Amino acid sequence: MKYTVSVGPHAVEVEIGQHWVKLDGQEVPARLETVGVGPLRYLTMEGSTTPMVVEQGGEHEGWTVQVAGRAWPVEVLDERAMQLREMARRSDGAPGGGGLVKAPMPGLVLRWEVEEGQSVGRGTGLVVLEAMKMENEIRAVGVGVVRRILVAAGTAVEKGTPLVEIGPSS
Amino acid sequence: MQRVLVANRGEIALRVIRACHDEGLEAIAVFSDADRHSPHVGAADDAVRIGPAPAAESYLNIQRVLAAARASGADAVHPGYGFLAESAEFAEAVEAAGVTFVGPSADAIRSMGEKTEARRRMQQSDVPVVPGTIDPVADVREAARVAADIGYPILLKAVAGGGGKGMRKVESEDDLDSSFQRATSEALKAFGNGDVYVERCLHRPRHVEIQVLADQVGHTIHLGERECSIQRRYQKLIEEAPAPALDDDTRARMGEAAVRAAESVDYTGVGTVEFLLLPDGQFYFLEMNTRIQVEHPVTELVYRVDLVREQLRIAAGQPLGEATMAAERDGHAIECRITSEDPFNAFLPDTGVIRYLQVPAGPGVRWDSGIAVGSEIGLHYDPLLAKLIVWGETRAVALARMRRALDELTIVGVATSQPFHRLVMADEAFVQGSYDIEYVERRGEALLETPAEPDQIRRIVVAAALAEHQRQAALRRRPPNHGDAAHQTAWLQAARRDGLR
Structure with missing residues (x-):
């Protein structure tokens, strides 16, 4: 069985056999074992064992692998899923989204530092978010115009809540 | 003094409760609704609810904490750090209620808490100020x-x-x-x-602080310094003792200045005098913290003292012991603050439930924490989850031990500062001891962009591929679903759940 595995900028093809995996054209013995009742797994590969936390889901689809305290979002697609992905990519031309600035953490929208229609540059303070009694200024990452402010000052927001829409400067 | 109300939460509440028990005292915990099941509640001899989750209605509410002290029959109150620890009004209210405040007098807190007043006093006591x-x-x-x-x-x-x-x-x-x-x-x-x-704003100073102890019969001593320059937005992340950049002469002058600072306000209890140190050995008074400090364990490990027990003894009117007065430094200690802040998301606070926890142990390793499996990490309080402290005969041994301990630590459920600490412990500048308070600002981002080792990426890739492969195999093993509820026995469901794991 073949899978395409993506971690950050890396995309690697992995073939899985009975007791081995093949990557970079090399077959190596590898096994992943569940440890106790928790999310911990032991990966044994190339003569050493690494404790890892391997879980499905999280804030993205796919897997999360946590090792040495850092959680890595990992996408694993089998061949069929890869084909579907390719077809979807071909039929969908324009890049979606646009400049939605989302709350990078849960907190309280303390005050807005911009108004709708205002031009902003890279680093312009947009909004002040309070969390754990600290005020955090969310800044613009590029040049644009404030299209719509989506959350009023005084509102508590969850992580990922869209705060403001930034459009291209005309 | 027999029953001590611990007016705090999290790791410091647990730390104080342990010290009470080591001293043969009873400890009473307080808790807000968010902390009903916290480890400090279970560790205490008794616990009193003091209000809803927001600190202003619980841990910061003087009347409610006092009521808890009265209700539990406590004859002393230990404030920990943060919350009411440096509230002169609280210290006064505790004493007025006929209960011992484990800390300095309200006057001393007030003199040092008002920063401009403290600066004035330091000038008069010949302690240099910025x-x-x-x-x-x-x-x-x-x-x-x-x-x-x-x-x-x-x-x-x-x-x-x-x-x-x-x-x-x-x-x-x-x-x-x-x-x-x-x-x-x-x-x-x-x-x-x-x-x-x-x-x-001084040019790239170091933050070096002196631990002082003063009893009620006139002894004021210091137990050396802690180097706390690894900070982010004035929040300390890593502390160590001794300070790598301090020579014996400067250390002695700084220690004497700290003792003068404490004596100028008739200080009693344990306290910390913070200084900014320039490369030429000049130092300036920053502030005095009139309470136990978060990073007190590094001093405890190199001087083999228990500062919280010292607090309790001083508050009970005992003079500083001979062993404490003669304590000498031995070896090196480092502390990493494990917070629920995600270094890969601009250190913003993360929330969640601790689903799995494996704590480092072994020789020279100390873990002071207030979390357990099941702990809910919210936004009501400070993000400090735990402190990981190590001791070694030399700084090099302590560094190696901290790397080892960080590798042993596994926390699942909330993003933490752990991976940042691991990167700092491997950074050449930190290993050399050449850093100042701008270290995180100047070096932090580059550290966080350190590419993962190719072998680590390979292992992550293989682990995820194998996990997905096992999941798909388990799905294929599932018998076709007839949609008949009679077939859904508990055994079958358990077996399917197992297969999906």
Whole structure:
């Protein structure tokens, strides 16, 4: 069985056999074992064992692998899923989204530092978010115009809540 | 003194409860609704609910904490750090209720808590202070005048401040307006006092602090220094003792200045005098923390003392013991603060439930924490989850031990500062001991962009591929679903759940 595995900028093809995996054209013995009742797994590969936390889901689809305290979002697609992905990519031309600035953490929208229609540059303070009694200024990452402010000052927001829409400067 | 009310939560509450038990005292915990099942509640002999989750209605509410002390029959109150620890009003109220406050007098807290008053006193006691205003500035225009006089960059600091709240660095006049506004609004909210004063921002100093102890019969001593320059937005992340950059002469002068500072306010209990140290050995008084410090364990490990037990003994009127007075430093200690802040998301606080926890152990390793499996990490309180402290015969041994201990630590359920600490412990500048308070600002981002080792990426890739492969195999093994509820026995369901794991 073949899978395409993506971690950050890396995309690697992995073939899985009975007791081995093949990557970079090399077959190596590898096994992943569940440890106790928790999310911990032991990966044994190339003569050493690494404790890892391997879980499905999280804030993205796919897997999360946590090792040495850092959680890595990992996408694993089998061949069929890869084909579907390719077809979807071909039929969908324009890049979606646009400049939605989302709350990078849960907190309280303390005050807005911009108004709708205002031009902003890279680093312009947009909004002040309070969390754990600290005020955090969310800044613009590029040049644009404030299209719509989506959350009023005084509102508590969850992580990922869209705060403001930034459009291209005309 | 027999029953001590511990007016705090999290790791420090547990730390104080342990010290009480080691001293043969009973410990009473307090808890808000968010902390009903916290480890400190279970560790205490009894526990009293003091209100809903928001700190203002629980841990910061003097009347409710006092009521808990009365209800539980406590004859002493230990405030920990943060919350009411440096509230002179609280210390006064505790003493007025006929209960011992484990800490200095309300007068000493007040003199040091008001930063401008403290600066005035230090000048009188021949303790050097950072150039700037002694009195708070009236408005942003006065701040601009002073700043033009002493030169940018400057620091705006809350008169009632601490912990970086209500404090802003201002690089140039362009930023003064917005920084002034933010500093005063933060100060007003955090301390109920919006006054700020201006200080010159020294060029890349180190933050070095001296631990002092003073009993009620006239002994004031110091137990050396802690180096706390690894900070982010004035919040300390890593501390160590001894300070790598301190020579014996400067250490002695700093220690004497710290003792003078404590004596100038008739200090009793344990306290910390913070200094900024320049490369030429000049140092300046920053502030005195009139309480136990978060990073107190590094001093405990190198001097083999128990500072919280010392607090309890001093509060009970005992003189400092001979062993404490003669304590000598041995070896090296480092502390990493494990917080629920995600270094890969601009250190913003993360929330969640601790689903799995594996704690480092073994020789020379200490874990002071307030979390357990099942702990809910929310946004009501400080993000400090735990402190990982190591000791070694030399700094090199301590460094190796910290790397080992960080590798042993597994926390699942909330992003933490753990991976950042691991990167710092491997960074050449830190390993050499050549760093100052701008270290995180200048070096932090590059550290966080350190590419993962190719072997680690390979292992992550293989682990995820194998996990997905196992999941798909388990799905294929599932028998076709007839949609008949009679077939859904508990055994079958359990087997399917197992297969899906």
